[in-house]
Amino acid sequence: MDYLHKLLSFSSLYSVPAFLGALALSAALFVLGFGLLHRMSSTVKKWVTIACTFIAGLYFLLGFIVPTNDKGENFITPTVEPVSYFIMYVFAWTLGLGIISLTIVHGRRLLTRHAGWHHSLAFFIAMLSFILFGFWSQIGASGPAGVKSAYSALFTLLINLDAAMFSLLAFYIASAAYRAFRVRTVEAGLLMVAALLVMLGLVNVGVWLTSWIPESSTWAFFRLENLSVWMMSIINMSGQRAVTIGVAVGALAMAMRLWLSLERGAFFSQEG
Amino acid sequence: MANVAPDTTVARNDRESPVVVTVLLGCLAAFIILSLLFAGKAAAQDHWTRVLSVVATLGIFTILYRENPLFRFLEHIFIGLATGFGVVYLWLKVMEPRWYIPMMPASLVEGGEGKWWLFFALLFGLLFFSVYFPKLSWMNRFAIGIIMGWAAGYALRAFVGLIGPQITAAFKAPITKYYVEGLPALNSIPMTIGETTWWWHPYWLISLIVLMCVLAYFFFSVEHRAGWIRKPAVAGRYLLMLSLGTIFGTTVMARLSLLIARFDIVIDNIRDWGVMILGKM
Amino acid sequence: MQAFVEKLQALDRRWIYLLLSLVLIVSLIVGKQVDPVVIPPVEQLYKIVDDTPTGPGEGKIIVLCTTFSASTLGENGNHAIALMRHCFLKKKRFAITAVGEAQGALLGRAIATQLAEQYGAEYGVDWIDFDFQLNTLAFYTSFPKDIPGTVRVDGVQGKPLTSYPIMQGIDTINDVALLIDITASNSVFSWLQYVQPNTKPRLKIGYACTGVMVAEAYPFLDSGQLVGMLPGLKGASDYEKLVDVIEEQELAAGNIPQRYEPIRVGGMQLNTARQLMFTQDKAHILIIAFIALGNIGLFIALRLRRRAGKERS
Numbered sequence: 123m124d125y126l127h128k129l130l131s132f133s134s135l136y137s138v139p140a141f142l143g144a145l146a147l148s149a150a151l152f153v154l155g156f157g158l159l160h161r162m163s164s165t166v167k168k169w170v171t172i173a174c175t176f177i178a179g180l181y182f183l184l185g186f187i188v189p190t191n192d193k194g195e196n197f198i199t200p201t202v203e204p205v206s207y208f209i210m211y212v213f214a215w216t217l218g219l220g221i222i223s224l225t226i227v228h229g230r231r232l233l234t235r236h237a238g239w240h241h242s243l244a245f246f247i248a249m250l251s252f253i254l255f256g257f258w259s260q261i262g263a264s265g266p267a268g269v270k271s272a273y274s275a276l277f278t279l280l281i282n283l284d285a286a287m288f289s290l291l292a293f294y295i296a297s298a299a300y301r302a303f304r305v306r307t308v309e310a311g312l313l314m315v316a317a318l319l320v321m322l323g324l325v326n327v328g329v330w331l332t333s334w335i336p337e338s339s340t341w342a343f344f345r346l347e348n349l350s351v352w353m354m355s356i357i358n359m360s361g362q363r364a365v366t367i368g369v370a371v372g373a374l375a376m377a378m379r380l381w382l383s384l385e386r387g388a389f390f391s392q393e394g
Numbered sequence: 395m396a397n398v399a400p401d402t403t404v405a406r407n408d409r410e411s412p413v414v415v416t417v418l419l420g421c422l423a424a425f426i427i428l429s430l431l432f433a434g435k436a437a438a439q440d441h442w443t444r445v446l447s448v449v450a451t452l453g454i455f456t457i458l459y460r461e462n463p464l465f466r467f468l469e470h471i472f473i474g475l476a477t478g479f480g481v482v483y484l485w486l487k488v489m490e491p492r493w494y495i496p497m498m499p500a501s502l503v504e505g506g507e508g509k510w511w512l513f514f515a516l517l518f519g520l521l522f523f524s525v526y527f528p529k530l531s532w533m534n535r536f537a538i539g540i541i542m543g544w545a546a547g548y549a550l551r552a553f554v555g556l557i558g559p560q561i562t563a564a565f566k567a568p569i570t571k572y573y574v575e576g577l578p579a580l581n582s583i584p585m586t587i588g589e590t591t592w593w594w595h596p597y598w599l600i601s602l603i604v605l606m607c608v609l610a611y612f613f614f615s616v617e618h619r620a621g622w623i624r625k626p627a628v629a630g631r632y633l634l635m636l637s638l639g640t641i642f643g644t645t646v647m648a649r650l651s652l653l654i655a656r657f658d659i660v661i662d663n664i665r666d667w668g669v670m671i672l673g674k675m
Numbered sequence: 676m677q678a679f680v681e682k683l684q685a686l687d688r689r690w691i692y693l694l695l696s697l698v699l700i701v702s703l704i705v706g707k708q709v710d711p712v713v714i715p716p717v718e719q720l721y722k723i724v725d726d727t728p729t730g731p732g733e734g735k736i737i738v739l740c741t742t743f744s745a746s747t748l749g750e751n752g753n754h755a756i757a758l759m760r761h762c763f764l765k766k767k768r769f770a771i772t773a774v775g776e777a778q779g780a781l782l783g784r785a786i787a788t789q790l791a792e793q794y795g796a797e798y799g800v801d802w803i804d805f806d807f808q809l810n811t812l813a814f815y816t817s818f819p820k821d822i823p824g825t826v827r828v829d830g831v832q833g834k835p836l837t838s839y840p841i842m843q844g845i846d847t848i849n850d851v852a853l854l855i856d857i858t859a860s861n862s863v864f865s866w867l868q869y870v871q872p873n874t875k876p877r878l879k880i881g882y883a884c885t886g887v888m889v890a891e892a893y894p895f896l897d898s899g900q901l902v903g904m905l906p907g908l909k910g911a912s913d914y915e916k917l918v919d920v921i922e923e924q925e926l927a928a929g930n931i932p933q934r935y936e937p938i939r940v941g942g943m944q945l946n947t948a949r950q951l952m953f954t955q956d957k958a959h960i961l962i963i964a965f966i967a968l969g970n971i972g973l974f975i976a977l978r979l980r981r982r983a984g985k986e987r988s
Contacts (some may be wrong), residue, residue, distance in 0.1 A: 134499075134508035141499045144510040152517045156533060164532070171536045175543035182547030194873070203820075206813035208515055209544060211493045212537075213811070215519025217484055221477060222526070237409040241466055244422055245474040251426060252478025261486055263833075267433035275429030278443045278941040280475040281745030281778060282450035283468060285656060285943070288746035289451075292653035293458055295646055296695045297688045300965040304973055309635045314966065316639025317646070321963060324647055324909045325956040326709050347712045354640050355715075359893035360601040361637030363560055364608035364630075366894055370557045377549030380542050447942030458692045483777040487807045491827070548812065555872035556864060556900075563898035601897075641890040644907065648750060648886025650958040651908035654951050655749025657699050659943045 172383040179381035181205070224249075252276050316353055323350020410463050418467045444663045451660050568599035604633050677979045684972045691965065698961050699954055706953040709912065716896055717913040720855070720881045720903025724758070727852040729767045731800075734844050735852035737762060737769040738805070740862070741783025742776045745941070747859035747885050752940070753911035753948040754857045754883035755786050760935060761918045763794035763801065764925055768841050770803045772826070775810025775862055782940060784830060789938040794931060798831060799839035806830030810862060815869035819848035848874055853902070855881035861888070867900050883910065908955055911948035919949075 135141045159167060185198035228242035255273040259265040262273045305311050322328030328346040335345050342348060379385045410418075425446075432438045450468065457465040497513060498506035521537035524530040570593045583594045610623055611630030618624045713721075729735050739758055743751035762769045771787055773779030784804050796802060805826045808814050817825045822845060823836040836842045844850065848870065856863040863882050871878050879902045882892055886907030895901040905914055925931045937946050 132511050135510050136499050136501065136508045138499055138501055141502075141508060141510055145513050148510070148513050149517060152514070156521075160530070160532075167532050167536075171532070171539045174536065175539040175546075178540045178543035179547035182544060183550060186548075186551045203813065203816045206811065206816050207492070208512075209541070210809060210811040210813045211489070211512065211515035212518045213541065214484060214489055214493075214809075215516065216522050217480060218519075219522055219525070221481065222523070224473070224477060238466070240410070240415045240419055241470040243419065244467055245470040247422055247426075248471040248474025249478040249481075250474075252475050253481055256478065256482030257486070261482060268430040271433040271439060272426060272429040274439070275425070275432075275442060275446065276475060277479075277781070278446050279425075279450060280472070280479060281748075281782070281941045282447040282943070283454065283472040283475070284778070285652070285745040285748055286451040286454035287469075287472060289649075289653040289656040289749075290454065290457065292649040293692045293695060295649045296962060296965060297691050299646070299962050300686070300691055300969045301688070303966050303969060305970050309632065312632055312635040313639040313642065316636040317643040318963060318966075320640045320643025321646055321959045324643070325952065325959050326711060327956050327960055329712050347714070350643075351714055353636065354890065355893055355897070356597050356600055357604055357633060358637045358640040358890050359897050360564075360604035361608050361634050362891050363564060363601075363894035363897075364605050364612065365634075365637075366891065367557060367560060368609065368612045370553055374549055374553045377546035381546035381549075383539075443942030445942075459689060479777065483807065487777070487780075488809050552868040555868040558872075559898045559900050560894055563894075637890065641887075644886040644889040646886075646959070646962055647907050647909065647955065650955060650962070651886065651951065652747060652749040653695075654699055654703070654908075654954045654958065655752075655943075655945075657696070658703050658946050658951060658954075661700065661703050662944045662946070663942070 175383055176381065183381075248276075252280075316358075319346065319350045319353050323347050323353075414463050418463065422467075422471070444666070448660050448663050451656055564602065564605055566595070566598045566601075568595050568602070569593070570595065608634050608637075677976070677983070680972055680976045680979060683968075684976055695958070695961060698957055702954040702957040706950055708947065708949040709952045709956070711909070711912050711916055711949070711952060713913040713916060714906070714909070716904035716906065717910050718903075718917075720905060721761070721914060721917045723853060723879060723881065723902050724761055724767065724855075725765060727767060729762075729769070729852050731766060731768065735850050736841065736845055737767055738851050738854045739769055739771050739783070740854065740856045740858065741771050741773050741779040741786075742810075742856060742858040742860060742862045743773075743782070744776055744778040744859065745782065745943075748782065748940070748943065748945070749951070750885045750907050750911065751857050751859055751883065752782065752786065752945050753908060753915070753951070754905050755783060756790065756938070756945060757905070757911050757914040757918055757948065758855060758857070758883065759787055759790050759802075760794075761914070761921070763790055763796050764918065764921050764931070766801070768801055770805050770841075772805035772808055774808045774814065774865075776858075776860070777807050780804075780807035780830060785940045786938060786945075788831075790935075793933065793936060793938075799829075800841055803836070803839055803841050804830035805836075810865060812869065815865055819870050819873065822846060822848070822850070848878055851878065853879045853881060855883060857883040859885045859888075863892075863895075863901070867895065871900065881905075908948055908951060912952040915948050 135144055159170060162170075181198065182202070185196065185202055188196040188198060190196045190199065224245070228245050230236070231242040232239050232246070251272070255269055255276060259269045259273040262270050262277070264270075303310075303314065305314055322331065323346045328350070332345040332347075335341050337345070343352070376385075428442065432442050453464050453468045456462050493512055493515060495503055495505050496507045496509045499508040500506040518537060521533045524533040571590065572593060583596065585592045585594050607626045607630035609630070610626035611628075611634060613623070613627070616623050618627050724737065727735065727737060729737050739755065739762075741751075741755055743755075759769070761767070771783040773783055787802055787804070788798075790796075791798065791802060798804075806829065808818070808826070814825065823842060826836055828835055829839065854866060856866060863880065863884070866878075866880055871880060877899075880900065881903045882895075882901045883905035884892060884907070886909075889904070889906040892901060892904055892906075896904055905911055922931070922934060926934060935947075937944055939945070
C-alpha cells in the first residue's frame with residue numbers, strides 16, 4: 123500500500139524490487155496505452171496527436187501570458203523547469219536515430235562487400251574505438267595510460283579533420299569570386315560595392331589606401347575603415363533588422379500553424 | 395557557357411585496388427596501435443599530435459586536386475569519430491549524471507535518487523524509433539507533434555524577447571532636444587532654432603528609411619503596383635543588396651581566417667621539425 | 676585575343692587554389708604583427724570587460740561561453756585567448772562553459788588552463804570551468820535561477836561548484852556581471868530570447884562571433900541587447916591590440932613574469948590574431964583581384980563577341 127502511494131505521488135523509490143516493479147508497471151501501462159491507441163482508426167490517432175500537440179503548446183503559452191506574482195511566478199512557471207528537463211531527456215534519445223541510420227547504410231555496404239566497403243569499415247572502427255576509449259577513459263579523465271593516450275589521439279584527429287574540412291570553404295569562395303561573381307545588373311554592382319568596402323575596410327591595406335585623408339578632417343568619414351563601419355552599422359544594420367523582423371513574424375506564424383495543426387501535407391495528413 | 399571551366403574532378407568511384415584498401419586500413423590500425431604505445435611518453439605524444447594535425451590537414455586538402463581514396467577514407471573516419479564523440483559526450487555529460495543516476499536507487503548506483511518516473515523519458519524516446527516500422531510510424535509523428543507543439547508554445551515568448559527591443563530601437567527620434575552620449579560626430583548635429591537647440595540625428599532617419607524600404611520589399615500582402623509601395627520596394631531591393639554585400643565581405647573574411655589558421659599550423663609544425671632536425675645535425 | 680580571354684574565363688579552378696595557397700604560405704612565412712585600427716564594437720566590449728566589478732571580493736563573475744568547435748578555432752580560438760588574457764591580466768574572475776558544443780568545453784578548458792599557467796592564475800579562485808551544457812530550454816530556464824544547482828560539478832576536478840572560493844556568493848544570473856558568447860552558431864539568440872528578458876537589470880551580453888555572423892548581429896548591437904562584439908578574426912586582432920597594451924604595463928610594473936607565449940591545442944599552435952591578420956590582408960587583396968579579373972575577362976569577352984557579331988552581320 124505504501125509503495126502504491128509512493129507510485130501515485132511520484133515519490134522516490136529506494137528499494138530495488140519496488141523500483142524494478144515501478145519500471146515494469148510503467149512499461150506495461152505505456153505499452154498498453156499505445157497498444158490500445160494503435161488499434162484505433164487513423165482518424166482517432168490523428169486527433170489524439172493534434173490534441174496532444176495543442177496541449178503541449180498551450181502549456182508554455184499559458185506560462186507566458188497568465189499574470190505572475192511579485193516573484194514572477196504563476197501556476198505554470200514552477201513546473202516549466204522539470205518539464206523542460208524531461209523533454210530534454212526524451213529528445214536526447216533521437217541521437218540513436220542518427221546512429222541507426224548510419225549503421226544501416228554502412229552495415230549494408232560492409233556486409234554485401236559493396237564498392238567502398240573499406241570506407242564503411244573505417245567508419246565503424248573510428249566510431250567504436252572512440253566510444254570504447256571515450257567510455258573507458260571517462261573522456262580522458264581516468265583509466266590506464268594507454269587508453270587515455272588513445273582517446274587523446276582520436277580526439278586530436280577528430281578536431282583536426284573537423285578544422286581542415288571546414289577550411290576547404292575558403293578555396294571554394296576564392297573560386298566563386300573568380301568564376302561566379304559577375305556584375306551584370308545594378309543589384310550585383312551594389313552587392314560588389316558593399317563587399318569591397320567591407321573587405322577593404324576590415325584590413326590594414328584598406329586603412330592604408332585612404333590614409334591620406336586626415337583623421338581629424340571633415341572628410342575623415344570617407345576613410346575606408348570609417349566607411350565600412352558606417353556601411354555595416356547603418357545600412358546593413360537596418361536591412362538586417364528588416365530581415366530579422368520579417369523572419370521572426372514568419373516564424374511566429376509558422377509556429378501558430380504547427381501548434382494549431384493547420385500545417386497540412388507532410389505531417390498530420392499522413393495515414394498509418 | 396564558355397566562361398565556366400569543365401569539372402576537373404573525377405566521378406566518385408569507390409572501387410579501389412586491394413593494395414590501396416590494405417594500405418588505408420593498415421594505416422588506421424597502425425594509428426590506433428601507435429596511439430596506445432605512446433602512453434606516458436609526453437614528448438612522443440606531442441610529436442604524434444603534431445603529425446596527426448599535419449596529416450589530417452594535407453589529407454583533406456587532397457580533394458582540391460581531385461577526388462581520391464585518401465580523402466574519402468578520412469571523410470568516413472571523421473564521420474565515425476564525430477558520431478562516437480556525440481554518443482560519449484551525451485551519455486557521460488548529460489544522460490548519466492542527469493537522467494540515469496537520479497533515476498536509479500542508491501542501492502544499485504552510487505548517488506542514485508530512485509526517481510523512477512524518469513524512466514518515462516526512455517519510453518517516450520523509444521517512440522521516435524517507430525519510424526523504422528511503417529505500421530507503427532504514427533507513434534513517431536505523435537512524439538514529434540508534442541515536441542513541435544512545445545516549441546511552438548514557446549515561440550511567442552521568444553518573439554517578444556528577441557524582437558520587442560528591435561522594434562523599439564527602430565523608432566528612435568531623428569530630432570531630439572537632447573544630446574545623445576557616445577555617438578560619432580556625424581550622428582548628432584546641433585541646430586539652433588530661436589532659443590532652442592535641437593539635435594539632429596541623420597543616421598537614425600536613414601536607418602528608419604532603410605528599414606521601411608526593405609520591409610516594403612518583403613511586404614507581399616499588397617501587390618507592388620501602386621507607386622507608394624512599388625518605389626520603396628524597389629529601393630528596398632537595392633538596399634538589401636548592400637546589406638547582402640556586407641555579408642559576402644565578412645563571409646570572405648571568415649572563410650579565409652580559417653584557412654589561414656590551418657596553413658599556419660602546418661607551417662609551424664614543419665618549421666619546428668626542420669629546426670629540430672637541423673639542430674641535431 | 677578572344678581565345679586567350681575565353682581560356683582565362685575557363686581557367687581550371689586548381690590554378691586558383693594553387694595561387695591562393697602560395698599567397699597564404701608566403702605571407703605566413705614572412706608575416707609580422709599588424710597594428711589594426713580598433714573598430715567601435717570591439718572597443719565597447721573591451722571597456723565593459725574592463726569596468727565589470729568581477730575582481731576578487733567584488734562579488735560577481737564573467738561567464739565566457741566557448742560554444743565553438745575546432746572548425747572555427749582560427750576565429751573563435753583567438754577570441755577566447757584575447758578575452759581570457761584580458762581577464763587574467765586585470766584579475767577579472769570568470770567561468771567558462773560550452774552550451775551545446777561539446778568540443779568547445781574541451782577547447783575552452785585547454786586554452787584557459789595554459790593561459791592560467793602563463794599568468795599564474797589559480798583554478799577555483801580566478802577562474803572555473805562550468806563544463807559542457809546541453810543548449811535546451813531546460814538549461815536556459817534553470818541556469819539563471821540557480822547556477823550551482825544547474826551546473827552541479829565543475830569540468831576540471833568534478834567537484835560541486837559550491838566547494839570553490841570563486842563561487843562564494845555566485846548563485847543566480849544577477850551575480851553574472853557580463854556574459855560573452857564566443858560562438859560559431861546562433862546560440863547567442865537563445866540567451867537573448869530566453870534569459871535576457873527575464874533579468875533586472877538587463878543581463879549584459881557580449882558576442883564574439885565568426886565573420887559569417889557579423890552582419891546579422893548589428894541590429895542587436897544597435898538595440899543594446901548586445902553590449903559589444905568581436906567580429907571574426909578582425910575583432911580578435913583589435914582586442915588583442917588593446918590587451919597587449921595592458922600586458923606591457925603589467926610587465927613593466929613586474930606584475931607578470933613574461934609576455935604571452937602562443938599556446939598549443941591538439942597539435943595546433945594558435946598564433947596571435949594580429950599575426951594572422953597580416954596574411955588576411957593579402958588574402959583579401961587576392962580575392963578582390965579574383966573578382967576584378969573575372970569581371971574584366973567577362974567584359975572583354977562580351978565586347979569581342981559583340982564585335983564579332985557585328986562583323987558577321
